[in-house]
Amino acid sequence: MTVSVGVMASDPEYAVHAELNVQVETRDGVHLATDVYRPADPETGDPIDEPKPVLLDRTPYGKRGRMERHGEWYAERGYVVAIQDCRGRFDSEGEYYIFKNEPEDGYDTVEWLAEQPYCDGQVGTFGTSYGAWVQSALATQDPPHLAAMFVNQGAANGRKATFRHNGAFELRWLAWAFTLGGGFAKRALENEDVQQRLANVDVGEVLENGPIQRGQSPLRHIPDYEEWAFDIMTQGSASDELWQEPGFNFEAFYDESADVPTVYSGAWYDSYTKATCDNFEALAERKDSDHYLLMGPWTHGWNSYPLPSWNKSYSGELEFGEAALRDYQETRLRFFDHYLKGEDTWSDQPTVQYFEMGTGDGSRSGDRLFHGGEWRSGSAWPLPDTEFETYYVHGDGTLSTEKPTVENSSTTYEFDPKDPVPTLGGNCSSYITYEQREENILEYPLAQRKLQDLTGRGGMDQRTRPDTLGADEPYGPLEQRSDVLVYRTPPLEEAVEVTGPISVTVYGSTDAPDTDFTAKLIDEYPESEDFPNGFAVNVSDSICRGRYRGYRDEPDFLEAGEVYAFEMEPYPTSTVFEEGHRIRLDISSSNYPRFDVNHNTGGPLYGDREYNVATNTVHHDSEYATQIELPVQPR
Template sequence: MVSAPKHGVAVHHDATVETRDGTSLATDVYRPADPETGEPIDEPKPALLVRTPYDKRERQRVEQQGNWYAERGYVVAIQDVRGRYASDGEFYLLKNEAEDGADTVEWLADRPYCDGQVGTMGTSYMAWVQNALATQRPSGLAAMFVNQGAANAWKATLRHHGAFELRWLTWSLTIGGGFAKRALDDRDLERRLANVDTGDLLENEPVTRGQSPLRHLPNYEAYVFDYMGTPGDDEFWSDPSINFEAHYDEMADVPTVYAGSWYDSYAKATCDNFGALADRTESDQFLLMGAWTHGGQSTWTKPYSGEAAFGEAMTRDYLETKLRFFDHYLKGADAWDEPRVQYFRMGSGDGAATAEGRLRHGGEWQSGSDWPLPDTDWTAYYARGDGTLDTERPDVADSSTTYEFDPRDPVPTLGGNCSSYYTFEQRDEPVEDLPLADRPTISLTGRGGYDQRTRPETLGADPPYGPLDERADVVAFRTPRLSEPVEIAGPVRVRIYASTDARDTDFTAKLIDEYPASADFPSGFALNLTDSICRARYRGYRREPDFVDPGEIYAFDLELYPTANVFEAGHRIRLDVSSSNYPRFDVNHNTGGALAGDREYEVARNTIYHEADHPTHVELPVRPA
């Protein structure tokens, strides 16, 4: 039985939480109230905390949560993080969140209207700050619902095997920097930022320190270039606000839901957190993975991701799901009886087009006891010189494929695990009449499942538009048409054996469900499932750079984001290998120069090996028939 909306709501705006270093954080507190008098009730209640960089009061969805949960008997505290909106201090992306969050939990637990229990909730940045504060084990923390949060910023979600996820630059230029305190207080600065065409900026990379549009927000430019350029072996990457993996043994032991989705930018981190902490903790831990794109309440109700449709069965009520969890663990109600692991298995649709033109890929929810699933059959599919993928290891002694990678013409990103790759929509109206808060953004990459073929709106693509695997710098390997379905669920690993004539370069891998031609899709449909990248100097999961010797063969291990999918009979399993995926990741200039701002370019001749001693392959988590 879940809590009913029987209370009124009393709100105290801008209550002050003073952190350990004396910074004041503005916090709106929503309390259950007598529905007739509007006065807060005397009985202490469990509290729910949301910490946000997106304005605790003006963004409707955040404020709605305060009212919604307070009506159901929770105290709700919504706080502007340091340096944003009504809170004091200077904003530095993600830093300070461990200590600030822990101080806020302890402050909230000590209020007379709180019964001493604090639950945390939120999506994206609002999930990131939850894991950060949990590294401090604050007293009063009792439960967490972490929707699409990070684990280790160096390993994935911010950098990835050394490559930088450019969404953090575009975030800082749009919904991040565009709503900075200084920008909102300075009309001229707001006008400058509103007129930045992020797509044009990216097409003329590199973006350099002191010359970017963020130079007008010096603290924002500083953190962007710190993340873009700080080497992996710097202690910067071990901070508890950005690397929870380094602090797993100190994490708070409280019931937690790690929720995410296959096409979310935090898909790998979500599963990594559950996999590591479920074994370290005594409290109940849950993993819930849909096939949504990045987001919370509105995203969970969409039956599609990008150009792939999954059906109404995938949709869930975000607010109600969290309510049942907190009712169970903070109020003792019999409201949560979910399996330890539940995930949406994509596939098994009829492949026809929906009325909106999306591919009807289909799918259904599955459950399990652990992650990765205990009865997984790890199966290697080996690349071959004729472009096929096969479960038999190659026995030829000498087989390879060479291509040229020109960093001035990178492979365009088409959907996938992309979240904040935005630009402000350019308008004809005077900017004075369009404050930043009212300027819509448009996606530069698309999000979710996409047919892997360029089109006029594809950033960086030139006519004639067409399939990515027809590019000379994309090497595709595919199985014969499957005679029976192949179901996978779990992490996906790729090992590329390769050499280069450059001092440094990148290698990328993308797993694709390749549909045959049909009446609705006469050219077939190449549905991206998951991808990854590896920067040569950081191969082998190293943090300290180690440049390659030209011509020498190395193993490049890539951890693709986890996924769950059925490749139907008649389909092909396809692996695309290349050296760029832009702007999902920054482009390696092949020079061995600085991680950020290198103005020199070199064309690299990269060779992929598919032979007995160097068998490039993808390892799939195959489910029992």
């Protein structure tokens, strides 16, 4: 069902009184610096006496600047807002190990706030990305006074899809360690030389020259960051203690997690798309409280206050039009007003609301292709009327719903880990580096330096260009590479709407003890006057590391020549493949730097100095029918 998303703008009712760097003591004696914004009398500026609900936002990015304005906005509308520096970050005490202490620190903060005289006993939480992780982390501890959560773009199981992905490592976390993480580490903030060393890091160059070694990169100057970075890069088994902790794996703690009204919001081109949908699907079934899923067409993050739109009307090289815009602050206000103040501001919100992409005419809109779309709604996820339809690959390069009947059909290619397939957009975030400057950090502070994107994000035409990391001349379509196998339908005679989770099974063999297979779903636009070469839109992608195939908890290496099922779950989506378009599936063995590259040696997950070229084979016959399952909706 198509839905309207108009939201009435609210007016401020109060002035704001701020108490900065309030010290919240945790159970182990560490003090967390917290700014508290309270509604105040517009005439006197004094905080009001009436207790109000508290909204908590915990961040590793510094609680001032944009976050300060964010706190003031909700305080003006009748909430106490607490914005806290996470442990070991900025003004908070303690040592920083990514996400490890967030469950207990979050619980302690919620309960501390509930005891304050300005709180009416209800604490809601909100935040994006890291600010979403920490909400789910504290929810695993079920704090008694937690009353509602708005979780925007956060994780579910860090080993399954966020830190690692089906065995592979998402290199964005190494990029984050060098930039937004390490650049603002306590030691970097306190030592100009350390911060300058991190400011001088060209992350693209680090990745190209990788893998890095312990004690041999700028991370050695912030050893606590080097520790967690290498833990994540080198530990891939479920038995590793890291992946069982509540700060890393919320999925393992679903049953004991808090039962409070929750919105899980995200985006089709976000780095947490799958996790957002997984959290909603699992917890909406387990919990009695109201749970909601809200998915837009955007990339990671949201626009800074006071801009009124939720992200932008575009993702990468795709334009969706004004229909895509949402007011992020007002949407969250409506939710909290309903569940924390008892106002009738959320009763018409559908359980599932999502933006269906792809109904545009494909014309040129500035520098982008007009992909278009509209908001739709549903009662559950996956949508109740979903018909999962299987498309099979065939030896002649076609993709169809007809299963192969031939025997012993396959296609072989060489996978050279020193020449991986470049990443062009998609579900990417934090693949970044600071612009290289001649000025030192005193002349040009790190906080003011521009961040440069290494991969692009969102929907992009799958053609390399001069700024594509890892690409060489002549630049052109990825499908022209010898290590990319392309399977496409004939031009569609009628539109196909795909909304929901996607799965791929590649039946593959190799001569290596370990290798990867990748899958990428593409909406192939036909040639047009605006785009004479057509336009290949990446919809969703995934990877499977051979030693962890079949979602294994422990590694199991490959036997040369044996055929295995390499199962993948490209992130869910909602898009329409219009009449005249082709549904396309690309299969290869790398997607760099979205994922780290398998060296094909069977050596360590990260840090291997040896490289082998693997001969990989994709099977497409009656016994081993490589396939993609799409969640097709009735039109």
